[in-house]
Amino acid sequence: MTEIITFDRLIDQIKNYIHKEEDLKRIEAAYKLSFFQHEGQFRKSGEPYITHPLAVAHILAMLNAGPNTLVAALLHDLVEDTSTTLDDLKNQFGDDVKELVDGVTKISKISFNVEVSQADNHQKMLLAMSKDIRVILIKIADRLHNMRTIEAQSIEKQVKIATETLDIYAPLAHRLGLFIIKAELEDRCLKILNAPYYHRISNMIENQKNIRSKSIEDMITVINEELHANLKNTYKIFGRTKNIFSIYKKMVNQQKAFEDIYDILAIRIIVDKIETCYQVLGIIHANFIPIPKRFKDYIAVPKPNMYQSLHTTILSDDGAIYEIQIRTEEMDRIAEYGVAAHWAYKENKEYSKEKEQFEIAQKLKWYGELLKMTEDVDDNSSGANEFVETIKTDILEANVYVFTPKGQVIELNKGCTPIDFAYRIHSDIGNKAVGAMVNNKIVPLDYELETGDIVSIRTAKNSPGPSEDWIKIAKSAHARHKIKGFLNKQNRDQLFESGKNSVDREAAANKADLSKLDDEFVKKHFSKNMVLDLESLYIEVGKGILSPKTVIAKLIGKEIDKESILQRQLEKAQRILTTNHSTGVIVEGLNTPQIKIANCCLPVPGDHIVGYVTKGSGIAVHHEDCPNIKSLTENRLVDVYWASNITRKYPTRIKIMGINRENILSEIISTINSTNLTIAEINAISNQNLENITTLKLLTSTRQDLETAMVNLLKISDIYHIERKFT
Template identity: 60%
Template sequence: MVDSLFESLAKVYEEYILNEQDRNQIEKAYILARNSHQGQLRKSGEPYITHPVAVAIILANLGSGPNTLQAALLHDVVEDTSVTLIDLSKEFGKDVAFIVDGVTKLTKLEFHDAPSQADNHQKMLIAMAKDIRVILIKIADRLHNMRTLDSMPPENQIRIAKETLEIYAPIAHKLGLFVIKAELEDRALKYAEPAKYYEVSRLIQSKKDEREESINNITGVIDKLLKENGLTNYKIKGRIKNIYSIYKKMYINNRSFEDIYDLLAIRIIVDKVESCYQSLGLIHANFTPIPRRFKDYIAVPKPNLYQSLHTTVLFNDGTLFEVQIRTKEMDDVAELGVAAHWAYKENKNYSKEREQFEMAQKLKWYGELLKMSEDIDDISSGSEEFVESVKGDILGANVYVFTPKGEVIELPKGATPIDFAYRIHSDVGNKMVGATVNNKIVSLDSELKTGDIVSVRTNKSSFGPSESWLKIAKSNHAKHKIKSFLNKKNAEILAETGKDIILRELNNNKISEDITDEFVREHFSKNGVRNLEDLYVEIAKNNISAKTIIAKIVGTEINKEQYLQRQMEKTTRAIHSTSETGVIVEGLTNPQIKLGSCCFPIPGDNILGYVSKVGGIVVHDINCPNVISLDQKRKIEVYWAAKVDRKFPTLLKIIGPSKPTFLYDIVKIVNASNVNVAEMNSNTTQSLETVIKLKILIEDKEKLEKLIANIQKVSDVYSVERDYR
């Protein structure tokens, strides 16, 4: 059943996955993926199955678990084949289906230079916060796509390359996936900045033999030095910096190629921490260290868990080179990052929740991402502000300061004590009255530098931040929190004003009835008003009239259930009052035609006619399950008229969470898309999923696809598809 392609994957994962049942499930996932993608080709002309296998191999080399590998093999089947999430859940379990669903939703995102770009990136980052395995598969997916990018059109190459440099490579860096990050950067630069890529590549190649000889000489000298001083259990590796790293130093930091000190790097891997410092002493004692080029990431690890000693020294022949010294465990983390810490271990039950918690504890930035994701509803500016916050404050952070207790806090370049305070906690920022840096009192606009020890002074009686703080803060996170505080403060004043206005109006009309939050949600939720406080603010702003509220209290407005019922009645009348089908049968001027009630075809669908025994013609969508069983001799060719001036009924099935508001959220989206609901049915499954079946009235398939796209934007939606009876 399996072949050489699968064997190339099995060879990797069988080194650490020994359980026979797990191995069988991975093989089963491969067979389903291979059969489902049968006949599909990539742009390169290769069979499509080569892609999910390549993605799985990348993840297997990171030590990923059986469920992750199954999901990697299956990550495109829901998007590109007839396999459903329900099928995957039955065959491989809910966990695998959950991962595939997360990857599928990310794959569906179309990346363009438009406002929707931020919304797409937001969804990706939130998916990453929900389950790190989703983004690991997506990074592996992107890596293989970058390896095969030559087959794509030039405009796609540039777009994908820029997106890789902007989002995927920084995420790989934050996860400590150094090898993957370096390859993503180099491959992306080749398409994003081809002239500069080839210039740097030429400079590296121009003296390649000379540099390799230099590395061999240095390695030999260091090897002899370590042996003479009693060190035995070690390895020495030499390398030249990757192309993108040199490009950044040359074109972003404006340095000449000759002035890049750490172009050559020697890595010494020893057996224990004490040997790291012993090796460092020997290096400094025998070579000239360059001032301010020593960094101890063992005592103070980087936020992505990286640990190593770094120093730059001058060799006897005048060559500058960087030396990195670390243990074998540290080297694994340096190469594989987060994957080295959470690599699959046999006989240990996987817990997504425990892994997420441990990751948030170990990776400070990941905890920040979780907090930002949970706080998403509070971000008034929407997806763009969220994405900019993550990109600027998390992915782009490069200043590392300390709390008085020695905890490392990561901040963007140019950050001030205000940014530090809000990163600790919103309340600390709101009550901040001063700060000290390295035990010296500083102004709030002082720029923090890596290594600073920062302490914040607070006062419970503080009036809170002022508008001027927005100009001082550098992080989007701090600016958002300051805006939230100021908006809340302004809202409190407006709420008091609005409350006075409505109370006067109630008194004037001799109405004693209390206005409740439920009343507000029922009548004003479409205005974005969620509670009584919001209503008071909107009244004060003159966005809602007090007279409108009085009218609703005395009953001039119908409730939402009545509204939905009227909408359905109106739609039903429209269905029954229109008889033209819009279907043409060659050679017949006035045929008796009926649209199949099993599939409800609409203009744009591929259709066929079936001559019934009573003489009429029933039109089916060719994807209708009933078509297979129809008598082949009775099938005839039919097609849609060029212009059909009517709406058609069709069915949709939507699956989401068991949530009281889910049904109304969906109907609201449908109505907002100017599509009428004719019938509606909702039930909750044993797996606590809500299944909504809608009969709608719509013009054609293009409009239907737009509606489906709008429904998919609802974050709670698991799936939406045409429904056949």
């Protein structure tokens, strides 16, 4: 059972580093308010609700969090679960506490049930984090206590919470350098998500505990003798064990047996200063056999979460393998507590949230990248998905370290290529990249980079820029986003040129004065189409959404003869219908029977179809989803399929629903004209609800062409639904 934290226990922990009476009184006032407002509320475990905010505050006090963070932790559920408002908190505890509670409240409202909203809500969580990193520290502490007390939840809820924790919160704790919390979250998640594996590893550790402890103690004794003889500085040395989840990952990912995971035996040496770290390393290597390629200098090249240490792996006389970590006291504190060590409260220190955030962004490089990314995020579901994908692949999962020719460390996710590297340096470098060199050797742009590679990118001013293929080559969401952005802009430029040329030709044919065609004119005449400037107008014409005839007609004050345009469309459709006789449908097991396309559903090539043997009229071919199929005699149904290489066009119907407004019909016709479809019939009605319902009979060769047209029609302003029409 999880230990219940009392206020006395909390305040004793806080008094280890906070001594100002005014700060302690504010914390006590926050506790009293939380106790009063949560009175009568209970957790699912049956404990009074106040035990939760006390536990969250205690976790943060163990990290030496400041007074405002502790106050916010005690109050973090008030706005969501009680009648207390943010203004109430502002009036009693100030703006800083109010903003912290608001940030935590917004994250707490996140629902992870639906994939699209999940991305959107993950985005909101990360954006809240970008504004004040203390918000996520409180939320991680909140999640840790919820994981400690998760047994009271249903099994289904436990799995949901553990999956979410392993997917988002544990990686965030890792990236923030909160190793102790990250390890506990991972182990608790594994216990829920894969209990057999968890207990198996736990039992193996327990069974070998005495043997391994003896091995570590013996090795410490030997190392102590060498350090005493060769080192004047003070030091601490002790053994450590990997957490269960990290052992599980190596057993599963590397297909290793428990006994083969050599760095379970690990020793840490803490010294007074950086120079001593390297002295100790020299002594270790002089007296033990170092295993090749296992030395890592994270002091010279810190990890993105600020972690610094020397790692080396050695072989003892009895053949046992040990990982040795060497670091200073400060490095050890940051290794255990990460960004929380930076936020640790220091008495009498001048406090500035903005300054602290800036310093963290400088030290925590990925956090600085997050701040930049939040400045350029789209406020829509696709933008949210891209943002979260970038966070997950480029930040939470990044773990390959490469170098620029000048020695700058660039962190990428596994599988990344020179293209990903180029875009991580700068968008212009990526857009102008024509080649790459890795370790002074020319490599293709799809070459997979590895830790330690020195990468340089060759660029050309006249480079045509990225191609569609680059999207497949790039492995980071950041690079793919930039490539798509370049291609979209390039496509917009082409549509702009095409649209402008069409308008220019139409203007010349009508001797129209284009000097009046400016942003003001466009906004006045085309705002109903959601076209508000000249550039957008040309692009819409380029897409075929707007007709150049419509634009010039507005410019010269002339009404387009819509009837004659429609009449020409219908005459063209009739010519197509009268010249196409073969159905293009083959009946399984029958030779050239009489076949006709059912008029009730009008299937087209690409649709799933079924044949029905009629009495005296041959075989009627229906769409698989035709409502009439259900009422037909089953033993008269036969298998039919479309012939290959069909060139004729087939009629079908669609129903378009939208808001009735001027020009909506002409825009529908214009959009169809820009596709491979032909209009055969058109029927438009308006009802008293100002709704426009247009039924079109269209001629198409393929279902794909029809669906493309339907997608384009949905882009028209005020059209909100399109469907195939069966009668």
